Amino acid sequence: MARAAEAVSAYRSLLRATRKSFAGDTVMLKGSAEEVRQKFEENRSVTSEAEIQRLLGEAREASSFISTMIVQAKLNSRGGYEVKPDKDHAGATLEIPSEQILNKC
Numbered sequence: 001m002a003r004a005a006e007a008v009s010a011y012r013s014l015l016r017a018t019r020k021s022f023a024g025d026t027v028m029l030k031g032s033a034e035e036v037r038q039k040f041e042e043n044r045s046v047t048s049e050a051e052i053q054r055l056l057g058e059a060r061e062a063s064s065f066i067s068t069m070i071v072q073a074k075l076n077s078r079g080g081y082e083v084k085p086d087k088d089h090a091g092a093t094l095e096i097p098s099e100q101i102l103n104k105c
Helices: 002-021 026-041 049-069 101-104
Strands: 073-075 080-081
Touching: 002 026, 049 073
Parallel strands: none
Antiparallel strands: 073 080
16 A cells, blocks of 8 residues: 555656646646656556566656756747746756757747
8 A cells, every 4th residue: 555655646746747847838738647647557557566666766767857857948029949947957957959849849
């Protein structure tokens, strides 16, 4: 039962991280929530303690990565993109996407 509570906690943590990182971006919010749900459903029947520990570790790592490494750029009125990193992003490296990637959006 403790593992179930730990899995629910990891699931909620991932959803919180995606809601914060993708706030205002409905496509990413919906897609990320679906992806998180799918991954947890795929592993619902795992019973191996070692495998459960590995999966929970991956979930914690993913939550941390999403919270600290992803920043949404927003198109401003001048036609450029603005990035407003949060205090959680301190020390992170900024990777600017190419024009080709931006034009696909």
